[in-house]
Amino acid sequence: MAEIIKKEQPPIIVPQSDEKEKNLAVINTIDQEHQVLPSNLQRSFNYDSGFVSDVVDEFNLSWIGQALEQGTYDMSFMNKPVDRSYDPYAPDNIAGYENFAGMFTEVRNKEHHDFLKLKIQTNLDRRTRLDSSERGILPALVAGLGDPINYVPIPFVKGIGFAQRAVKGGAVATGLVGVTEPIRRNLDPTSTNQETMMYLGGSFLLGGLLTGFLGRSGAKIASETVAKKGGVKGIGEKYMKAHASTDGRKDFESTGFNYKVEDDVANVSVAYNKNKNGELVSYTGTKTNKLIVDYIKIRNIFQNNKHLFPKLKGVAPLPKKFFKNADDYMQFLMKKEILKKVYGGKKGLYARGKDEPLATYENRLNNAALSELRQQGTADLKTQANGFFRWVEGWTNYGSVINKKLLKSSYYAENMMRLSGDHGTKSRAAAEGYGAVSSALLESQTYWTPKLRETLQGVNADFVEFRTGTANSKKLLDMNLQKGGLRFGDAVRDMKAKVTGRNTRQPEDFTFDEYKVKIFEGVVDDRVYDSLHPTMKKSVDKVRKFFAEYEVELRKQGMFASQGSYQRKMKILEGQIAKFKEARATAKLNKAQRDELDELIKYSEAEFRYIKDELIPELNLEQPISPPFEMGRNYVMRMYRQDKLLENKDAFIKIVADHFLENPIVVKRGKEFMTDMSKEARMKRAEEVYNKIIDQDSVDPEGIFGFGRQKDGTIKAGVRPLISRTLNIPTWKIKDFVENDIEFIMRQYQIKTANAIEISKKFGDHHMSAELKEMHFKLIKEEMKTSKDKTKINAILNAFEDEKDKMLGSVNLEDPSSISKRSAAFLRDWASLAFMGKVVFSAVVDAARPIMVNGIHRTFKDGLGQWAGNMAAFGKAAENVKYMGVAAEVTLGSARKRIIEDVGLVGRGKSFIGRGFDKIADIANNAQAPFYFINGLTPWTQMMKEFQGVVSAHRFIEDSIKWSKGSLDDFGKQRLISYGIDEKTANLIAKMPYENMDGLFTANVRKWGTITGGQQAARKFRQALYADVNRTIITPQVTDQFNMMHGVLRINNENTAKFLDNPFFKFLGYQKTARGGKFSNSYMGLPFQFFSWAVAANRKLVISGLSGREQDAISGVFAMICMGMFGDYLKNPRYWSQKPWEEKIIRGVELSGVAGLFTDMNFITETISGGMFDHAVGLRPALGLDLRFGNPDMADAIGEFTGAGPSIIADLIYAFGTDADFDDKAATIRRIIPLNTLWIWDRTFKDLYNFGVDELVRWQLV
DSSP, rough: OHHHHTTTTTTSOOOOOOOHHHHHHHHHHHHHHSSSSOOOOOOOOOOOOOOOHHHHHHHHHHHHHHHHHHTSOGGGGGGSOOOTTOTTSSSHHHTTOOOGGGGGOOOOOOHHHHHHHHHHHHHHHHHHHHHHHHTTTTHHHHTTTTOOOTTTGGSSSSSHHHHHHHEEEEHHHHHHHHHHHHHHHHHHTOOOOHHHHHHHHHHHHHHHHHHHSSSSTHHHHHHHHHHTTTHHHHHHHHHHHHHHHHHOOOTTTTOOOOGGGTTTTTTTTEEOOOTTTOEEEEOOOOTOEEEOOOHHHHHHHEEEEESSOSSTTTTOOOOGOOOOOOHHHHHHHHHHHHHHTTTSTTTTTTSSTHHHHHHHHHHHOOOOHHHHHHHHHHHHOOOOHHHHHHHHHSSHHHHHHHTTOOOSSSSHHHHHHHHHHOOOSBGGGGGTTTTOOOHHHIIIIIIHHHHHHHHHHHHHHHHHHHSSSOOOOOTTTEEEEEHHHHHHHHHHHOOOOOSOOOOOOOTTOOOOOHHHHHHHHHHHOOHHHHSHHHHHHHHHHHHHHHHHHHHHHHHHHOOOOOOOHHHHHHHHHHHHHHHHHHHHHSSSOOOOHHHHHHHHHHHHHHHHHHIIIIIHHHHHHSSOOSSSOOOOTTOOOOOHHHHHHHHHHHHHHHHHHHHHHHHOOOOOTTEEEOOOOOOHHHHHHHHHHHHHHIIIITSTTTTOOEEEOOOOEEEETTSSOOOOOOSSGGGGGGGEEEEEEHHHHHHHHHHHHHHHHHHHHHSTTOOHHHHHHHHHHHHHHOOOOTHHHHHHHHHHHHHHHHHHHHTTTTTOOTTSHHHHHHHHHHHHHHHHHHHHHHHHGGGGGGGTTTHHHHHHIIIIIIIHHHHHOOOHHHHHHHHHHHTTOOOHHHHTTTTGGGGGOOOOOOOOSSSHHHHHHHHHHHHHHHHHHHHHHHTHHHHHHHHHHHHHHEEEEEEEHHHHHHHHHTOOOOOOOOHHHTOOOOOOHHHHHHHHHOOEEEEEEEOOOGTTTTTTTTTHHHHHHHHHHHHHHHTTTTTTGGGGOOOGGTTTTEEHHHHHHHHHHHHHHHHHHEOOOOEEEEOOOHHGGGTTTHHHHHHHIIIIIHHHHHOOOOSHHHHHHHHHHHHHHHHHHHOOOOHHTTHHHHHHHHHHHHOOOOTTHHHHHHHHHHHHHHHHHSSSSSSHHTTTTTTTTTTEEEEEEEHHHOOHHHHHHHHHHHHHSSSSHHHHHHHHHTTTTTTTOOOTTTHHHHHHHHHHHHHHHTTTOO
């Protein structure tokens, strides 16, 4: 393993190491120094076969003649095995063809060699006959009449004079021939540069003459000629077919590299233009961060095999077998340039050594680039674990693709890593030195979350300054203590005013909630902004900056709905459809492949028509839609308050109708028109807008999810692929109908938009529509053997779609306003408030987890030792950590997601009863963030993450420095690689500025951006840091969650999916999708409500730990079990002392998480078997111990199936619907009261409750 990591494997390219590679250098010399016709093949006599013969020879030497003739040769050599003993360069085999040695580098066998020599000889004979003719260029001009390219310009130059037609037609024809020349050059090894110039000149002459004479009167003739060839489109398709077979364009049969430059360079843009300096590929540096690629020049070099011949003496030829097409060669050059410019430089891994010869350096770069490209395509990305644990991880979408058996390519696994990889587990490829790629998920969390934290912290500080005049707020664990004091004081004051009836509040004493509303109003209305206090203006400016940064990236990614954005999507679709159809027509396919490809083409064409016929016209018709969508300085995400809209429908419609009156001009087909301004017309339009907002925009206000309601009433995501608004109206006009808590708005915006941006950057659009089609196409090619394979293909593609939708928050397609979705959300919140009051005691195992990850020495020396002995340095390091998105729980209020998973989007009821229910549900939902703060989980998580973040950052910097100096051990290398930091990245990080504060390493990555490679180093560093902290202080990500946790069940089998597509199953939440179908029912997710932590521990602790990733696994396991026992003690000290030691240990193991989900499965089995069958089965019964909560009843057993929320209802039914005694009923009621278990008053509350019940019994009131 050590040898592999040190990259001591034999290099791919070794100068003078292979006899065949030596011959390539000889070939290059021959091609440069000898004429095309070898002397032994030149004819010493002349002969004339006639004019017709000359025309035929000229036609056969043209691009179309060579392409047609290709099919007449005997190609049977392709069906014969490769004869490795056959040497095409043996004197007897190459005699007479030395000048064409470059054609023979990939000879398969003797028959293949004979075929190539026959082709060369045939064309040489033609050239000899033509050379002996004295008819000049006339036969070539006549032969050109058979080339359809020369007729293409004719229909496009009608109506102008002869000279103009001739010049324009000649220019067009020359351009087209310039494109076909590479085909001819590739098919005809005897072609020359002089011939190319002749063909271009001849095409200008012939094309100009034909166009000049026929452009007016001969347009009909030209049209008929073009029509016979299938029209302009047909000619184009035939050209592309020929071009694909010669240019090496990636087609149905080809496989090659899958390099994405963005993996190596953060935020890089690629421009396919001609380089001013003449280089094939050029990286412009950190300031502009652009990679310029001269693709045309690269393609021409590849077509002529010149890429195999290095110009610099001593540089080994490139192995031809690794370059299947021009794209592969281009990717190789791009990779090499990035290694040289980004990972080279001063002291970089790929910097040229002081005394290193240039040829040696070039060989090293070539070897490294090829090695990484090949490794990327062949790396085993399966999780390093045994089959059972990979099967367990396969319950998740991520694991189902990463660990998929029998897939021919790692392409899909790598794409899944790019989507939601969290470095939670270690792949097998890490042992080979392959570092995982960066993911959209990690980039969203580490790049955009810090921006939200910075803005919210700034607004908090401004509020304190506004109220106290003090600019510097004091913070503890990211909590603004002065802000907290002010809010507490305001609450006491307002409560006192209600009790006494005396209001002592001053007009300028805005509460924090009022302050946030005022900031909202200042953002959306410049008139309000102008009147604000200077400190409030500072807050408004911070909020505007926050949204402005998003707007820049959204616009850069083309995510706003506009004519241009939709046109770009159509261009992409057109290209994909053409490729799919070409494969359908030309590739050798089995029946299953043909059928599946037909479905892909049909689906793609339907999407194309939808954009063209519905979405684009919608931007131009007389609709109150903003074309294109704009943000601007007054932008906030518009979150409609459906309760306000329902209560004040008429007022809203009037505001909108009045707005139409003030803005009568609309855009139609690019022109301005006056709309019908009658009151009836305006009110009708306004009501249509209102209905759409109620139906759709209240849950998807900016179109980020692309929700659309289908004809059957179901919701579908991704219907509208780009971001847009239904109503183009200033937000200040409708401020009473939208959310005005600016803090809440920014949090929701970050959750919805950050992931969308990063998915778009990785895959082209935030719905992955183009990438999903590419993967579908590739799966048809590689995996479709019979129709049964459709289920496997559906499973892979649906895993990507569901993972993407989980990141966007739209995986559950249940109607957000349905009573099922709303009641399920309420039951989750109720159960959370009732049962999670002492959850912080379960989390004390976090204190032991760093010992397992870091080892005892690092945890106590670099962690606790620095915290206790160097508080200033530790505090500075903690601030650096928080800047990178680590430990944002206090600011974002997100700690509860460690324990409980959200149900996603929740709408509002429309009836009077429904609105009343929603008001109660809102109270429970709004209480969640404060509740998890009061119960201690939020500050505890913040503290532990800050601590681990400081230690992790220290380790990553220290280990990177060691690796760059060659002193890092194998375990350290493997650890860095598992977090995406390979050797070249470690060298990059080691070059960046950092601080060593008395042995504690820390870095302010904000200073890295201006240094070459600094953006990439910062990205890799912060993602590794975030991943390590969230793996240590176990925090669930979408990567850890299986669909059922969101109330979703996928159906991948098409026959089953069609069978379920009926009214009964639709009532249960079923929906037929493009591939199979799925159930979306929030109640299916309730049984897994509190499984988030255990499911995450399954990957991040158990599977990851078993892969040898932990520094001190044994000590860590012991410490975590001990802390689990301690947490159990804290929950109920009096009861704990009465437990047998066996139960204490079992409970310690359960709370520690070291067994992942398996201890939860054991508890569920014990409860169900004991409650339903009166005979418990599980670990405790096997050891002769009582069950954890005594003997379970039927309600307890049912609760394990239904989850904590519905178990509340089940308990009530059981208590009051059976002959349960009074004490059981009283205990049932107490257990379901919100906040009853809060550790602050748990025992006191229980004693007071029991006292009250006893008094009721004593007074015979019950």
